[in-house]
Amino acid sequence: MKEIKFPNTLTTVQAGSFSGLSTISILDLSNTNISILYGGTFSDCYALEEIKFPNTLEELALGALYSNDLKITSIDLSNTKIKTLENGCIGLPNLTSIKLPATLESFDNVALDGTSVAPIEVLDLSSTNIKQLPQNFSMPSLKQILLPKNLHQIVEGNFINTNIEWINLSDTNTKIIGERSFRQMNSITISKVTLPKNTEDLQIHQKAFFEASKLTHIYSWSQEKQIPSFLQDALTITPDITYVPAPKLEAENLYYYHATIYGDPNTDVTVTIDNGTPSIMKFNDKGELSLTKPGLYNVSSYTNDGGVYSTTSFT
Numbered sequence: 001m002k003e004i005k006f007p008n009t010l011t012t013v014q015a016g017s018f019s020g021l022s023t024i025s026i027l028d029l030s031n032t033n034i035s036i037l038y039g040g041t042f043s044d045c046y047a048l049e050e051i052k053f054p055n056t057l058e059e060l061a062l063g064a065l066y067s068n069d070l071k072i073t074s075i076d077l078s079n080t081k082i083k084t085l086e087n088g089c090i091g092l093p094n095l096t097s098i099k100l101p102a103t104l105e106s107f108d109n110v111a112l113d114g115t116s117v118a119p120i121e122v123l124d125l126s127s128t129n130i131k132q133l134p135q136n137f138s139m140p141s142l143k144q145i146l147l148p149k150n151l152h153q154i155v156e157g158n159f160i161n162t163n164i165e166w167i168n169l170s171d172t173n174t175k176i177i178g179e180r181s182f183r184q185m186n187s188i189t190i191s192k193v194t195l196p197k198n199t200e201d202l203q204i205h206q207k208a209f210f211e212a213s214k215l216t217h218i219y220s221w222s223q224e225k226q227i228p229s230f231l232q233d234a235l236t237i238t239p240d241i242t243y244v245p246a247p248k249l250e251a252e253n254l255y256y257y258h259a260t261i262y263g264d265p266n267t268d269v270t271v272t273i274d275n276g277t278p279s280i281m282k283f284n285d286k287g288e289l290s291l292t293k294p295g296l297y298n299v300s301s302y303t304n305d306g307g308v309y310s311t312t313s314f315t
Contacts (some may be wrong), residue, residue, distance in 0.1 A: 002025055002026070002029055002047075003024070003025065003026035003027075003028060004021070004024055004026070004028065004132070005028040005030075005031070006027075006028065006031065006032050006314065007031060007032070007148050008032060008033055008179075009030050010029070010032040010033065010034060010035075011032070011033045011034060011035075012034065013034055013037065013038070013041055014038060014041070014044060015038050015039055015040035015041060015043070016040055016041070017041055018041060018042055018045055019040075019043050019044045019045075020044060021044075021045050021048075022044060022045065022046045022047060023024075023047050024045065024047060024048060025047050025048060025050065025071075026048075026049065026051075026052070027042075027045070027048060027050070027051050027052070028052040028084075029051065029052055029053055029131050030052040030053065030054055030055075031054065032054045032056070032229055033054065033056045034054050034056060034057060035056050035057060035058045036057070036058065036059040036060075036061060037057065037059070037060055037061065037064040037065070038061045038063075038064060039061055039062050039063025039064055039066065040057050040063060040067075041064060041188045042065070042067060042069075042070060043069060043102055044068060044069060044245045044274075045067075045069060046069050046070075046071075046275050047071065047215055048069075048070045048071060048072060049070075049071045049072055049073070050072065050074075051072065051075070051234045053076070053077055053079065053080050054079075055079045055080060055081065056079070056080075056081065057080040057081060058081045058082060058083070058239070059080060059082065059129045059199050060082065060089040060090065061087060061089065062086070062089060062092070063088060064087045064089050065087070065089060065090045065091070065092060066088060066089065066090060066091040066092070067091075067092065068093055069256050069285060070092050070093075071094055072092050072094060072095055073094050073095060073097070073274045074096065074098070074221065075090075075092075075095060075097075075098045076093070076095045076098075076099045076101070077099065077100055077101050078099045078100065078101050078102070078124075078127060079101065080101045080103070081101065081103045082100075082101055082103060082104055083103050083104060083106075084104070084105060084106045084107060085104070085106075085107035085108065085111040085112065086102075086107075086108050086111055087108040087109075087110050088231065089111060090112050093119070094119075095119065095120055095121065096119060096120060096121045096141075097120065097121065097122035097123075097124070098112065098120055098122075098123060098124065099121075099124040099127075100124065100125055100127070100128050101127065101128065102127045102128060102129060103128075104125075104128040104129060104130060104165065105128075105129050105130060105131075106130065106134075107130075107134060108134060109134040109136045109137055110138045111137065112139060117214060118224070119141040120139055120142055121141055121142060121144065121163075122139055122142075122144045122145075123139065123141045123142055123144070123145045123146070124141065124146045124147075125147055125148045126146040126147065126148060126149070126171070127147055127148070128146065128148045128150075129150055129210040130148045130150065130151065131148075131150050131151060131152045131153075132151070132152060132153055132155070133151070133154075133158040133159075134157075134158075135155065135156070135157035135158065135160075136157045136160060136161070137157060137158050137159060137160060137161065137162065138160075138161040139161065139162050140161050140162065140163060140187065141163060141184070142162040142163055142164055143165070144164065145162075146168075147165075147167075147168065147169060147171075147172050148172065149171055149172055149173060150172075150173055151169070151173065151174050152173060152175055152176065153174060153176035153177070153178065154167075154169070154174060154176065154177045154178060154181040154182075155176075155178040155181060156177070156178060156179060156180040156181060156183055157181075157183075157189060158181065159181075159182060159184060159223075159236050160183060160184055160185055160187060161184070161185060162184070162187075162189070162191060163187050163189050164190055164191050164262065165190060165191050165192070165314060166190075166191070166192050166193075166194070167182065167190060167192075167193045167194070168194045169193070169194055169195055169196045169295060170194050170195075170196060170197055170221065171196075172196050172200065173195050173196070173203070174283050175201050175202055175203060176186070176202075176203050177202070177203070177205060178195050178205050178208065179207045179210065180207060180208070180210045180211050180212075180238060181205070181208050181209075181210060182208070182209060182211075182212035182215055183211040183212060184211075184212070188212075188213055188214050190212055190214060190215055191214045191215060191216050191217070192215070192216065192217040192218070193215065193217075193218050194218075194219040194220075194221075195217070195218065195219065195220050195221065195231075197221045199220075199221075199222070199228065199230065202230050203230065204230050204231055204234050205234065206233040206234050206237060207234070207237070208234045208235075209235075209238045209241055210238070211235070212274075215238075215241055216240070216241060216242060217241065217243075218231065218241055218242070218243050218244065219237070219244045219246075220243065220244065220246060221246050221292075222245055222246060223245050223246045224245055225245050227243045231234055231243065260290065
């Protein structure tokens with residue numbers, strides 16, 4: 001593996017600046033003072049697998065990360081100062097996951113997928129400042145989206161051309177779920193939705209779940225079995241959807257915590273049990289975690305292996 005690390009004296013790069021570095025697999029720009037990357041900057045970098053971006057980066061111009069040459073599978077822009085992403089700035093044929101920065105406020109509906117050349121499966125918006133997703137959102141390969149805390153509302157078209165099965169609003173500040181919010185075209189995949197932990201002032205349109213034909217379960221963080229008032233109208237006219245209150249996980253002999261993990265479930269997976277016990281359990285090859293001690297547990301899991309994330313649910 002060959003790496004080049006550039007100094008802080010580098011402040012500007014142009015189209016073709018790195019052209020000809022055909023054997024370099026890592027370009028480390030983290031110490032530079034580059035503020036913008038232009039289209040074609042990384043052209044002909046046939047062996048490039050990773051770019052380390054500087055915290056001074058503020059803009060990706062048209063075609064900045066759009067090339068059929070690169071082998072990059074994961075992009076981490078979390079330390080940059082980028083505020084918006086416009087259509088055509090990212091499109092890499094092997095890109096499967098991307099993490100975006102806290103400064104990001106918006107992105108265009110096909111900014112991350114261009115002409116569908118980028119098969120992005122995992123999109124991490126969790127640290128961003130985005131309050132609303134773009135309408136007519138187009139990422140047909142997308143399987144998992146980590147939503148931003150400041151997300152205010154869900155509207156029709158937010159997931160219309162994606163391959164997501166689970167919409168998890170748990171840690172968001174979502175207050176409005178509008179009409180036909182989970183409608184999809186082409187691939188119909190959304191089967192479950194988890195409501196925000198904070199449901200104060202939450203408004204759900206009575207037709208919020210219309211045209212979401214595979215949606216079967218709505219999960220709540222409340223342990224009350226009665227359907228909350230803000231959800232009653234929507235579930236009355238879509239009676240095939242089941243409301244599921246939060247479970248109490250009681251471990252007596254052997255219980256399983258199931259996780260669907262993109263990537264190797266035995267790679268960099270950390271499990272914590274927050275009742276104070278130091279017990280750490282490991283996933284088996286099916287993503288199962290055994291809990292053998294009696295008690296009530298709140299269990300969380302995460303991965304940190306290069307942008308590969310776990311999606312978790314209780315069964």
